[in-house]
Amino acid sequence: MEQARTVLLSSRAASHHVWQASQFELEDVVAAVDDVHLLAPPGRAVSPAGLALHGAANRARRAVGRPRRRPIAATTEAIDAELFFAVFAAPHEIGMLPLVGPQLARSAVKVAFIVELWRPQVPSVADYLRQLRGFDHVFLFNRWAMDDVAALTGAQVSYLATAVDADRFAPRSPAPARVIDVMSYGRRLGPTHEALRRASAAGELFYHYDTVRGAFDVADHVEHREVLASTLQRSRYSIVYRNNDEPERVERTGGEESLTNRYFEVLAAGATMLGSAAQTPDFEACFDWPDAIVPIAAPDPRVADVVAELDADPARLERARRTAIAQSLRRHDWAHRWRQVLDTAGIAPRPQLAERLAHLERRAAAVEGAPTATGAGPGGAARP
Numbered sequence: 001m002e003q004a005r006t007v008l009l010s011s012r013a014a015s016h017h018v019w020q021a022s023q024f025e026l027e028d029v030v031a032a033v034d035d036v037h038l039l040a041p042p043g044r045a046v047s048p049a050g051l052a053l054h055g056a057a058n059r060a061r062r063a064v065g066r067p068r069r070r071p072i073a074a075t076t077e078a079i080d081a082e083l084f085f086a087v088f089a090a091p092h093e094i095g096m097l098p099l100v101g102p103q104l105a106r107s108a109v110k111v112a113f114i115v116e117l118w119r120p121q122v123p124s125v126a127d128y129l130r131q132l133r134g135f136d137h138v139f140l141f142n143r144w145a146m147d148d149v150a151a152l153t154g155a156q157v158s159y160l161a162t163a164v165d166a167d168r169f170a171p172r173s174p175a176p177a178r179v180i181d182v183m184s185y186g187r188r189l190g191p192t193h194e195a196l197r198r199a200s201a202a203g204e205l206f207y208h209y210d211t212v213r214g215a216f217d218v219a220d221h222v223e224h225r226e227v228l229a230s231t232l233q234r235s236r237y238s239i240v241y242r243n244n245d246e247p248e249r250v251e252r253t254g255g256e257e258s259l260t261n262r263y264f265e266v267l268a269a270g271a272t273m274l275g276s277a278a279q280t281p282d283f284e285a286c287f288d289w290p291d292a293i294v295p296i297a298a299p300d301p302r303v304a305d306v307v308a309e310l311d312a313d314p315a316r317l318e319r320a321r322r323t324a325i326a327q328s329l330r331r332h333d334w335a336h337r338w339r340q341v342l343d344t345a346g347i348a349p350r351p352q353l354a355e356r357l358a359h360l361e362r363r364a365a366a367v368e369g370a371p372t373a374t375g376a377g378p379g380g381a382a383r384p
Contacts, residue, residue: 004037005350006030007079007103009086011093012221014043014072020089021221022261023115025165027087028222029334033353037079039103041072041096062127068095078102083347084110091117091125094132104134109345113139113160114149120254122148129153137344143282144256158344161286162261166333166360169229169268170325173370176234181205182307183235183271185228186262187246189299192239199304208235232269236317237307240266240275245298259283267292268328270321274306289327291320322367329364333357 008031012024030036061068077100084107088094091114097104104110112135122129122145132138132153139160140146150157182196182205193209200207208231218224232238240262243249257278263286266273273293277283287293296306310317335356342349 004035004079005082006034006036007081007084007107008036008038009084009096009100009103010038010040011087011089011096013040014096016217016219016221017089018216018218018224021218021224022162022164022265023087023089024221025168025225026113026163026334026337029165029356030085030338033335033338033356034350037081039075039077039100041075041099043072068092068127072096072099074099076102078106081107082109083107083345085341086110086112088112088114089116090114091121091128094128097131109137109347110135111137111139111341111345113341115141115162117142117145117149118253118256119145119148120252122152126152139341139344142256142258143280144254144258156344159282160337160340161259161282161332162264163332163334163337164261164264164268164328165225165229166268166328167356167363168225169232169265170329170363170367171233171270173366175270176230178234178236178271179206180208180231180235182207182237182239182274182303183231184209184239186210187241187243187249187260188239189241189245191299191301192296192303195301195303196239204304205307228265229269232266232271235269235271237274237310238262238266238271239296239303240273240293241298242276242278245276259286263287263293264328264332267324268332270325272310272317272320273324274303286332287327289323291316292324318372322370326364326367329360329367333360335360 008027010024010027011020012027027038031038081103084104112132117140129149129152132155135153135155138149138153138155138157140149140157141160141162143159146157146159184193184196188209196207199205240260243253243257243260244255257280259278259282263273267287274296275293276295276298277293294310296303300306335353339349339353
């Protein structure tokens with residue numbers, strides 16, 4: 001096994017859900033800016049009957065106070081590591097930890113990042129969270145759950161915003177033409193969506209949107225992120241609503257708000273964001289420039305009219321686009337989050353981190369100094 005100072009525990013060999021793609025992107029950036037050994041135990045081949053048995057076994061473990069586990073292969077693989085860093089899309093992924101015990105025992109500092117957790121979920125996943133006892137630090141994307149997690153784990157708990165591979169999402173020069181008028185992906189509200197479909201059918205704009213529902217797997221997380229970045233770079237507008245604008249989400253979140261990945265993805269790619277800001281100070285802290293988001297109603301059957309009104313002011317759109325790309329390169333790359341993790345853990349960064357941050361700064365400066373885009377789309381909006 002190669003020598004490395006950081007062991008990164010990943011679910012990438014066990015599952016390939018679409019919502020994990022950004023998590024794996026974070027891991028890829030960490031691997032690029034640190035000396036990393038990737039620990040990715042494979043999932044066990046489980047038939048439907050086997051999956052039912054696994055669920056029954058987990059319920060039995062929980063009933064007698066033993067930790068639930070994920071259906072992955074246990075591993076004795078281990079090296080002496082300065083830092084053990086685990087990224088969990090959700091609390092059930094913490095069930096990997098009992099199966100990588102040898103590596104935990106040989107890691108000096110243990111840190112975890114839980115990408116999604118809401119306070120209403122905590123009672124049902126408390127047994128998973130207790131498996132983080134002995135960790136030095138836990139990062140959450142949701143401030144509301146910090147005290148609960150601290151009480152269950154005994155670890156220090158901090159907030160960590162999500163981010164994006166800004167180097168991938170920010171358009172290269174010359175930027176591609178923004179041939180998609182409005183893009184929508186992930187969460188959407190029916191009346192807004194239907195209004196855009198009608199406008200598209202009438203030939204008023206080109207509307208690009210998801211046609212799948214619910215959970216699905218991706219063939220390759222890198223390909224998925226490349227296609228998402230490429231599509232956003234070719235979009236003039238994108239719809240992004242906050243979590244709780246979708247009524248069925250409120251039962252899950254309890255009304256708590258945090259920053260969806262889509263905020264970071266859309267802005268890094270330079271599309272103008274239409275939607276609603278999360279009602280949290282973190283939104284203002286992360287996106288503190290004019291027109292980071294153009295508010296629209298939730299839902300908004302007049303959304304096509306809003307697009308037409310904005311198209312009448314191409315200079316405003318150009319300023320917003322340029323600022324969003326530059327700010328994303330300077331502040332919202334996964335490398336910026338990794339620097340925060342290392343600072344909190346008291347671990348010195350590797351030279352690769354400074355090199356990436358310097359590269360991102362050069363790109364941001366180039367965006368700010370680039371000539372104003374020429375060429376007009378519908379309503380006079382600059383392309384790209």
